[in-house]
Amino acid sequence: xxxxxxxxxxxxxxxxxxxxxxxxxxxxxxxxxxxxxxxxxxxxxxxxxxxxxxxxxxxxxxxxxxxxxxxxxxxxxxxxxxxxxxxxxxxxxxxxxxxxxxxxxxxxxxxxxxxxxxxxxxxxxxxxxxxxxxxxxxxxxxxxxxxxxxxxxxxxxxxxxxxxxxxxxxxxxxxxxxxxxxxxxxxxxxxxxxxxxxxxxxxxxxxxxxxxxxxxxxxxxxxxxxxxxxxxxxxxxxxxxxxxxxxxxxxxxxxxxxxxxxxxxxxxxxxxxxxxxxxxxxxxxxxxxxxxxxxxxxxxxxxxxxxxxxxxxxxxxxx
Numbered sequence: 001x002x003x004x005x006x007x008x009x010x011x012x013x014x015x016x017x018x019x020x021x022x023x024x025x026x027x028x029x030x031x032x033x034x035x036x037x038x039x040x041x042x043x044x045x046x047x048x049x050x051x052x053x054x055x056x057x058x059x060x061x062x063x064x065x066x067x068x069x070x071x072x073x074x075x076x077x078x079x080x081x082x083x084x085x086x087x088x089x090x091x092x093x094x095x096x097x098x099x100x101x102x103x104x105x106x107x108x109x110x111x112x113x114x115x116x117x118x119x120x121x122x123x124x125x126x127x128x129x130x131x132x133x134x135x136x137x138x139x140x141x142x143x144x145x146x147x148x149x150x151x152x153x154x155x156x157x158x159x160x161x162x163x164x165x166x167x168x169x170x171x172x173x174x175x176x177x178x179x180x181x182x183x184x185x186x187x188x189x190x191x192x193x194x195x196x197x198x199x200x201x202x203x204x205x206x207x208x209x210x211x212x213x214x215x216x217x218x219x220x221x222x223x224x225x226x227x228x229x230x231x232x233x234x235x236x237x238x239x240x241x242x243x244x245x246x247x248x249x250x251x252x253x254x255x256x257x258x259x260x261x262x263x264x265x266x267x268x269x270x271x272x273x274x275x276x277x278x279x280x281x282x283x284x285x286x287x288x289x290x291x292x293x294x295x296x297x298x299x300x301x302x303x304x305x306x307x308x309x310x311x312x313x314x315x316x317x318x319x
Contacts, residue, residue: 005092012096036076049074055077135200182226195209
């Protein structure tokens with residue numbers, strides 16, 4: 001007896017465009033869940049629903065007594081179902097490709113398990129009264145989901161052959177240095193928010209045990225390192241005559257970094273207003289997408305093409 005996914009796969013084969021759109025929808029929803037999660041924190045709605053998985057001890061949904069904070073927190077929880085639907089669409093589409101692509105299917109399923117585990121982590125965060133360490137873990141897990149979603153989206157346009165380098169090895173190593181440093185930059189960002197002014201609730205929420213301005217300075221140093229590496233990458237790719245799309249990925253990263261740096265400094269010197277913090281969170285997601293896409297553009301997996309049947313020999317045809 002076929003399972004539901006196998007049954008769908010037997011009856012339906014998605015077009016390459018449908019497959020790409022399904023994978024892209026998971027990327028878009030991953031970014032949206034990060035940004036709306038930040039909105040929950042920045043509006044002080046982190047405990048708008050004071051328990052999990054219910055919103056209150058007596059109600060699964062937000063109640064009028066909980067006001068706007070309850071509606072915002074509950075709305076973010078409901079958005080998780082939309083994210084799950086996008087990931088589900090990606091899983092179904094990938095599973096229905098023919099011939100079957102097992103590696104791509106595994107990537108899609110990894111997204112599902114990250115969504116599930118991060119939902120539980122979000123519940124633990126509520127139970128622990130927005131402990132800054134669990135909040136940071138919740139955010140980093142959302143970025144892990146974004147990473148896998150971007151890789152899946154990229155892989156839908158590739159084949160399943162062994163990866164083939166497109167640039168020299170030192171350039172590929174530089175791309176990994178950018179990825180590692182950018183990951184550290186994002187982690188340091190959680191140290192800033194975990195010790196900073198936006199605790200996520202109007203009540204007395206614990207903070208990380210250091211001064212947030214010192215954390216911000218360390219975060220800025222990491223940002224400058226990433227910028228320096230990105231400029232070096234842009235120059236190196238021109239020197240080695242890298243493919244146009246790889247150079248475009250490096251250019252995109254530089255643009256995002258410049259915009260993100262500007263927002264970061266403006267928010268620091270204006271007292272970290274909520275709207276700019278939210279923009280900075282969006283910029284963080286866009287930066288990470290640019291970093292992952294740049295790293296992936298360093299190699300290629302050509303699409304396999306079916307062999308073209310040889311034309312029949314006219315002389316043989318007469319025989």
